[in-house]
Amino acid sequence: KQEVTQIPAALSVPEGENLVLNCSFTDSAIYNLQWFRQDPGKGLTSLLLIQSSQREQTSGRLNASLDKSSGRSTLYIAASQPGDSATYLCAVRALNYGGSQGNLIFGKGTKLSVKP
Amino acid sequence: KAGVTQTPRYLIKTRGQQVTLSCSPISGHRSVSWYQQTPGQGLQFLFEYFSETQRNKGNFPGRFSGRQFSNSRSEMNVSTLELGDSALYLCASRTGGLYTDTQYFGPGTRLTVL
16 A cells, blocks of 8 residues: 655745655656645645656755655755745655556655745 | 636535535636635545546545536535534646646635524
């Protein structure tokens, strides 16, 4: 059974710092991995999607890496800003028996606070 | 393009009642998924529909059901509500074709069961 773990559960940093959020998963048979952000009481916003054949994806100040063999992904945020404060969720799309697409399995998230 | 919309945004029900939540996906998206989010369990997958057929199902009791219409709009129904069903219910859509793609989420329906 696929399990997704995110460490740390919470993180507080001063504005301008570069930071790394970690995600690990137990089964390397995945279709892809996505990073989302969630603001309090709101839905999720997709940040980056990495296909299982890819190693990393970049968007602006965000860079996500994927190491399927070790079951790890990292989200790197450069030059953090107070507007980056949110909960960041990692999710893997499972690979069903027979090779069909499974559902997204989420970690519990890392709550990030960026202090001005 | 309009995003994923969910109605209603907030709902208060009592134990034993039933509830229906609605989701309109992004135009052109044929896959709709439903998730339950609670502080203790986090985000848990309920089911996914693609072209009116249930494609994947999570580990929830039969009180939770869903359907998808020919225009890709989806509804989720919970019968015989329990206190533990209080949660944020999120709907998400994607094109759902052969290649996996980004999932877009709606703002959610906050259900409170008293």
